[in-house]
Amino acid sequence: MSEGNPITPAGMAALRARYDHLLHGERPPIVEVVRWAAGNGDRSENGDYIYGRKRLREIDRELGHLAKRMAAARVIDPAAQTERAAVVFGCTAEIADEDDHRRTVTLVGDDEQDVAAGRIGWSAPIARALRGARVGDVRVVRLPGGEKSWEIMAIRWP
Template sequence: MADSRPPRFITPQGFARIRAEYEQLFGEERPKLVETISWAAGNGDRSENGDYIYGRKRLREIDRRLGYLAKVMKTAKVVDPASQGGRDQVRFGATVELADEDDNRRVLTLVGEDEADASSGRISWASPLARALVGARVGDERTVRLPAGEKGYQVMAISYPS
C-alpha cells in the first residue's frame, strides 16, 4: 500500500537544524546521560534514587525525539526556495506580503511542517492559509477559511531567497 501522505518538504536550513539537533542529542547529551544513569545505578537502591529515575525518564524522552528526528530526515524532501521556478507565483519557500480587508499587513514564509513557527512568520506549507496562497500572483485575492470564519487577503509581494 502506497503512502498517501503528501511529501515532507523542508528547506535546506530546516534540514540542517534538524540534523544538528539529532547530532547534539545523539553525540553529546545521550552519552552523558547514560554515564549518569550508570553512576546512579551503582549507588544502590534505585527505587528512591532521583538521579537514576530522572535519568531513565530523560533517556526515554531523548530516544523518542531521536526516533522522530531520524524519521523526519529519512522522509524529508529538501527543496531549496532559491531554486524555485515560477518566482512570480507563491510556492514552497516563498516569502509573501499579505494585506487583509482592513489593509493590515503581514509577511509570511511558507516552510515545511517541521520548521514552522508562526510567531516568527514561518507557516507550514500545508496550513489552510498557505494552501490558499499557493499559485497566487501579486495582486491576487484569496479567501481563507479559518476557525474564526472566512478572511480575505491580497498578495502584495512575493520574494524568494537568492
C-alpha cells in the first residue's frame, strides 16, 4: 500500500465526475463571458472580465489538482481484498475506546474521507494505528491531544 494514493472505485468515480463537471460544465460558460467582456473595451473596470478571469484561475487550479490526484491514485476494490481477518484498506471496523464508546470507521482513500460519515482517510493517524489489527487487538493512537487506546470489536466488508 506504499505506492500511490489508494482510492476506492467510488472515490475515483467522484474525482472523475468533479473533473468532468468543472471542465465541461462550469468552464465553457465562463470562457464565453470572459470573451464577451474582453470585447467590450476597458478591462480595468470590467467586473465580468475581472471576475471571470479570477473564476477561470480557480477552476484551472482545481482541475490541475484533480488531475494530479487521479494520476497518483491506485484504485483498490475493497470487495477484492484477500486479507479479511485484519483491518486493511476498504474494511469497516467497529472500535471501542477505554470507556466503551463505540465507533464505526471505514478506511478509504484520503481524497474521499468524510469523518462525519465515519470514512477515515488512509493516512490519518487513527487509520495508520489500526492497519493490520485483528478483532480483539488494542491499538494506541497518538493524537495532538494525547494518546487514546482503541480495541477492534468487529471487522466487516462490503
